[in-house]
Amino acid sequence: MSAVPAWLKRFLQPQFALAGAAAGAVTDANSDFGMAAEPDPEPNIVTATVTGRADTPATDAVCEIYLTVDATRIVVMRFAVYGPPVVVACADWLCEAASGRTIAAARGLSPQDLQQALALSAQQRYGALLALDALDNALSQLQI
Amino acid sequence: MSSVPKTLTEAPAENSGAGIYLDHAATTPVRPAVIEYMADVMNTCGANPSSGHQPGQAAAARIDQAAHNLAALINAPVKGIVWTSGATEATNLALKGVAEFHGGGHIIGVVSEHRATLDTLTWLERRGTRVTRLGVDAHGHIDLAALAAAIVSDTCCVSIMHVNNETGVIQDVAAIGALCAERNIVLHVDAAQSLGKLAIDVDAMHIDLLSVSAHKMGGPQGAGALYVRPRVGLVAQIHGGGQQHNRRSGTLPVQQIAGFGRACELALGERETTHTQVCGLRERLWQGLAGIDGIVRNGAAQGAAHILNVSFPAVHGAALLTGLTRGTPALAVSSGSACSAARAESSYVLRAMGRSPQLAAAALRLSLGRQTTSADVDAAAARVVAEVARLRALAPSTLVQPA
Numbered sequence: 193m194s195a196v197p198a199w200l201k202r203f204l205q206p207q208f209a210l211a212g213a214a215a216g217a218v219t220d221a222n223s224d225f226g227m228a229a230e231p232d233p234e235p236n237i238v239t240a241t242v243t244g245r246a247d248t249p250a251t252d253a254v255c256e257i258y259l260t261v262d263a264t265r266i267v268v269m270r271f272a273v274y275g276p277p278v279v280v281a282c283a284d285w286l287c288e289a290a291s292g293r294t295i296a297a298a299r300g301l302s303p304q305d306l307q308q309a310l311a312l313s314a315q316q317r318y319g320a321l322l323a324l325d326a327l328d329n330a331l332s333q334l335q336i
Numbered sequence: 337m338s339s340v341p342k343t344l345t346e347a348p349a350e351n352s353g354a355g356i357y358l359d360h361a362a363t364t365p366v367r368p369a370v371i372e373y374m375a376d377v378m379n380t381c382g383a384n385p386s387s388g389h390q391p392g393q394a395a396a397a398r399i400d401q402a403a404h405n406l407a408a409l410i411n412a413p414v415k416g417i418v419w420t421s422g423a424t425e426a427t428n429l430a431l432k433g434v435a436e437f438h439g440g441g442h443i444i445g446v447v448s449e450h451r452a453t454l455d456t457l458t459w460l461e462r463r464g465t466r467v468t469r470l471g472v473d474a475h476g477h478i479d480l481a482a483l484a485a486a487i488v489s490d491t492c493c494v495s496i497m498h499v500n501n502e503t504g505v506i507q508d509v510a511a512i513g514a515l516c517a518e519r520n521i522v523l524h525v526d527a528a529q530s531l532g533k534l535a536i537d538v539d540a541m542h543i544d545l546l547s548v549s550a551h552k553m554g555g556p557q558g559a560g561a562l563y564v565r566p567r568v569g570l571v572a573q574i575h576g577g578g579q580q581h582n583r584r585s586g587t588l589p590v591q592q593i594a595g596f597g598r599a600c601e602l603a604l605g606e607r608e609t610t611h612t613q614v615c616g617l618r619e620r621l622w623q624g625l626a627g628i629d630g631i632v633r634n635g636a637a638q639g640a641a642h643i644l645n646v647s648f649p650a651v652h653g654a655a656l657l658t659g660l661t662r663g664t665p666a667l668a669v670s671s672g673s674a675c676s677a678a679r680a681e682s683s684y685v686l687r688a689m690g691r692s693p694q695l696a697a698a699a700l701r702l703s704l705g706r707q708t709t710s711a712d713v714d715a716a717a718a719r720v721v722a723e724v725a726r727l728r729a730l731a732p733s734t735l736v737q738p739a
Binding site: 248252253254256272273274275276277278 | 652654655658681682693694696697731732734735736
């Protein structure tokens with residue numbers, strides 16, 4: 193049997209288990225959907241919560257990113273996806289990578305970062321672009 | 337010799353049992369009788385069929401036999417058979433060959449064709465051939481009046497697929513052929529999905545060029561053919577060696593072609609029985625799925641017997657596919673065409689039929705074969721029902737409309 197690619201391993205991790213069991217910080221996830229728990233930021237420092245959204249040209253995949261930020265950094269970032277598993281994997285990786293980072297650093301995440309981390313093929317690169325577009329859309333709503 | 341497994345033996349590691357193969361529109365298992373015949377050819381015919389010596393002529397005789405078998409299946413003259421590597425090459429030869437013969441000109445295709453046709457037409461368009469792409473109705477059929485209206489003075493070819501590879505929709509090739517014959521226009525038909533399954537008579541249907549493939553009907557991958565009606569102008573696209581009367585150069589793969597011929601021979605004798613059997617199983621499968629809330633059948637019940645294409649609103653086809661290909665029993669199915677998946681788009685065939693992008697993305701193609709059983713169909717239906725219910729229960733209400 194051929195090796196399971198990194199993006200599929202990520203998709204198949206417990207919180208996205210096809211058995212349907214939810215685990216960890218993700219409360220509700222499956223193969224075409226990953227929904228975050230309510231953000232639980234540290235008290236007294238939260239300044240904004242925004243939602244970003246992106247879809248593919250044929251709108252057969254949609255990604256929403258939910259951000260809670262303080263003055264300089266992303267406190268917590270979660271996602272919801274309707275679409276192929278590779279999009280779920282990309283959004284999930286991005287949330288993990290961006291949470292806790294400064295907003296500037298999050299802006300610096302690139303498609304290559306996801307492509308490398310998840311071993312995406314050229315045909316799957318759209319998943320990275322979709323997740324990053326949703327993040328960019330969310331960040332663009334911040335008045336910082 | 338080991339027999340061809342009916343079910344997948346190399347299921348994903350997560351599975352405890354074997355799977356069910358319902359992807360015959362992508363490829364069919366090679367029939368045991370074909371494997372035996374190919375093995376015999378490889379054991380006894382090791383020479384180049386173009387060679388004049390006795391071993392070479394023995395190999396050539398196997399190819400002649402295969403040509404007779406294929407010709408009998410489509411009611412064509414044997415000398416019209418040009419062997420290729422598959423239907424894609426055959427289609428390339430047909431369209432590029434005709435366009436070059438006519439110095440460009442105008443070709444009419446259909447938006448729901450296989451990529452082998454669509455991409456070849458685009459390639460020709462970039463080189464000066466004018467292309468008209470006809471639309472289809474909600475059932476996937478073209479409008480004959482629209483075809484007639486699209487014909488202009490320098491239209492040199494009409495290209496259409498007999499059976500759509502995603503939906504199983506059958507075009508009225510006989511009526512299209514009659515129109516083309518009346519206007520003296522070459523008709524190319526992609527019959528990759530219909531050879532051995534539906535009756536094809538190139539004479540009665542006025543077909544001038546017919547692309548076929550071995551691996552869609554129990555033969556080996558890597559073999560196909562283009563039927564070329566005598567006196568149809570066609571310029572060769574592969575040069576070197578002059579084999580096949582200069583129509584397609586290259587040493588012929590004897591065992592592949594022989595296997596193709598054997599599959600044709602078997603299909604000719606069993607076609608009607610198999611059609612009845614597979615048609616019954618497809619309807620049994622449909623009945624097993626029809627209770628799913630909001631399910632949409634893409635393509636009419638009168639379509640090709642081996643294909644059932646359905647959409648499940650609020651369930652993404654790729655997600656459904658991932659779920660079905662894992663678990664027990666694993667299903668080997670398709671979410672439409674692999675080409676669409678690679679381009680990160682929902683099915684262009686379904687969108688051409690008026691389905692929304694979301695519904696097109698929610699499609700699942702289940703394609704049956706002569707080895708499919710009632711138990712396979714029942715188990716597959718149960719898995720699909722359960723997986724759709726599970727995904728819908730978890731679907732995000734913010735992004736997905738309920739079924």
